[in-house]
Amino acid sequence: MEIETYTLILSALLFAIGTAGVLLRRNAIIMFMCIELMLNSVNLTLVVFSRSLGIEAQVFVFFVMAVAAAEAAVGLAIIIAIFRHYELVDVDRFNLLKW
């Protein structure tokens, strides 16, 4: 087997670890970090396929990074706003849709 196959397996494993992190943790910031890990494992898959299907896949990696940056900025701002209200970042305790 070549390095591409092993890298795809690694990418799948990292995505699964990210999924496990989102399911297992209660801290909203760590759930966000797990989502970043999942995005980066998808980037790894895109880079592997850029070797066989054309270099354009690396342009999509660039767009994924831009979206990840936007998502991190807005998501962390939401977490700060929630923390001001509740003084905690535990997702199990955010059970009211009232501001």
Add this chain to the structure above:
Amino acid sequence: MIADFFFVLFAVMAIGGATAMVFARNPLASLLYLVMAFFALSGIFVLLDAHFIAAVNLIVYAGAILVLFLFVIMLLNLGQTEKTDLRGPVYRMIGIAVAGAFFGLLLVMLRGGHATSMAGGMGQATIDAMLETQGAVGVVAEPMFRSYLVPFEITSLLLLVAIVGAIVLARRKAP
């Protein structure tokens, strides 16, 4: 071979860092483990001849996005947690089972589609020639500014909206 050695090294670092991130008690330790995993992933990008993506991954992901997380963790003073926020044993078993099943699904998809998609590949010689003539940045820049110019410009709009949204959301309410 030396490339194989580095691949195994970076893969072990990435998987170890990711696993430690999920199970670390302290959010700050969690974040630093994630930075380690991203450094290892950048090494793997280099092994796959994506040098520009490796550099951008270090600068933008490890350098900017994760430092933003660090700022928020320190701003909210979450560094000294004495008890973990992992869920209970039943939920933990269910979560790991779901993630394992998802990994199995991805492996099944890999076995089904991988051989055919790699058959018409460019090959190492073509990639080396492209990097030789256009350079590591030029190889990405050419399709980005020719075929994908409009999406690239829309990305700047997305970032502007994100900046405005982040400021509006995190601002203190006027007294």
